[in-house]
Amino acid sequence: MRLSACIASRDNNLNLFRIVAALAVLFGHSFALLAQPEPWGVLTGMTPGSVAVDVFFIVSGMLVTASLMSRQSVIDYVCARVLRIFPALTVMLLLTVFVLGPCFTSLSLYDYFSTAKTWQYLLKCGSLLFGMAYKLPGVFAHNPYPDAVNGSLWxxxxxxxxxxxxxxxxxxxxxxxxxxxxxxxYLLPALTLLAGVLVFVRHFYLHDDSQFTRLLFMFFSGASLFVLKEKLVLARLFFYPLLALVLLAAFIDKSVFFTIYTLAIAYLVVCFAYLPAGWIRRYNALGDYSYGVYIYAFPVQQAIAALFPGIAVWSMVLVSAFVTMSLAIFSWHRIEKPALALKSATVMRLQAYLPRLLPRRTPGYSAVVACTHCGAATSCACRS
Known part of the structure; x- marks a missing residue:
């Protein structure tokens, strides 16, 4: 089966795969935020959170490229990205600054709100354009992992x-x-190849694992998956042996694992997304809670660490997962999905007032592509 045969179908595991990745970040942070060594990271040199971030960027690269190349509209593309990211992010930041911060700061409320760092945190994290801020005045200052309020936002x-x-x-x-x-x-795979070479050169020769270079490679690996979808064969014959090889490499040597993992992860991701079938795909209908989990987990875990000093790692995992999932479900149904439903009307209004920057279609190119959020091949509330 080629990727082109299934990428437009709503019957996939993308929502399940993303929520597992988001929970993997939560799991990995449960160790780090309690100043405990994470077993998988000790074994392989990569934490579950690092692997999950790679997965997010690969999936994002594939689906965002599909969205742009199918609709071929700059206005549509920008609106989809803005509505997907900023409404939920803004609500989370408001709750963080005006609810969580005052509850956990060691400063008086006057000092907390009169400090410039409080408003810098809100501005920087809310815009994502002027660098990131990770500290709120006096918040989580005495945690095992001190001061950081939401490290996931990096x-x-x-x-x-x-x-x-x-x-x-x-x-x-x-x-x-x-x-x-x-x-x-040709351009996107070439960029992916160049970024991949830089990843290996930095890791093995410069001993400088640049996060930007790695994420560039992962994102454009996903983009390359889409543009090469007609040639990419998804087969269990390749998938399971390759997965076994990656897992085996984890027990051999960190350098061997890094090499095999980096080369194989994009193919494994797309196989996970489209090969497993049956009852497992029922989760896809529930919604995409992964973004909510990702943006809420870190501050929730820091709050738990502050409230329950000495809490065990597995207790942290269970309690934080329950609280975070509750917030993520609320975020999806009350903030993210309604915001995405505004996209069509927003695009139409902008097109009425702004000149169309680029044609929406190139003759002969199929526009059928799965929704980047619910997987639907036809119109849906979260169409992007």
């Missing part, structure tokens, strides 16, 4: 950069609209 500016870089490539090829899609089929 990936968000990098994700925005990937979106913008993809958009730059798209707009930069406006001079050759008829050949744009064909050029991207």
């Amino acid at each position: 990936t968000m500016p990098n994700e925005i950069k990937m979106y913008l870089l993809l958009l730059v490539f798209w707009c930069g090829l406006a001079f050759s609209q008829k050949k744009r899609l064909q050029i991207l089929k």
Whole structure:
């Protein structure tokens, strides 16, 4: 089965895969935030959270590229990204600054709200354009992992950069609209190859594992999966032996694991998303709670660590997972999904007032692509 045969289907494991990745971040942070060594990280040199972030960027690269290349509208693309990220992020930050912060700060409320760092945190984390802030005055100062309020947000500016870089490539090829899609089929894999080489050079020779370079490689690996979908074969014959090889490498040597994992992760991700079938795919209908889990887990875990000094790791995992999932479910149904439902009307209004920047379709190119959030191949409330 080729990827092109299943990528437009709503019958997939994308929502399940993303929630597992988000919970893996929560699991990994449960050790770090209690100053405990994480077993998988000790064994392989990569924590579950690091693997999960790679998964997020691969899936994002594939689906965001699919969205841009199928609709071929800059306005549509930008609106989809903004509505997916910022409404839920803004609500989370307001709760963090105005509820969680005052409850856990060691300062008086006057000092907390009169300190410039409080408002810098809100501005920087809310815009994702001026760097990130991780500290609120006096909040979690005595935790085992002190001061950091939401360390998970470090990936968000990098994700925005990937979106913008993809958009730059798209707009930069406006001079050759008829050949744009064909050029991207070569350009995106070439960029992925270059980024992959840099990842290995930095890791083995410079001993500098650049986060941006790694995420660039992962994101454009996902983008390359989409543009090569007609040639990419998904087969259990390849999938299970490759998965077994990666797991075996974890017990052999960290360098061997890094090499095999880096080369194999994109293919494993897309196989996980589309090969397992049956009852497992029922989860897909529930919704995409992964973003909510990702943005809420860290502050929830820090609050638990502050409230229950000396809490055991597994207790942290269970309690924080319950609280975080509750917030994520609320976020999806009350904030994220309603915000995404505004996309069509927002795009229409912008197109009425702004000149269309690029044509929406290239003749002969199929526009059927799965929704980036619920997997639907047809219209849906979260269409992006």
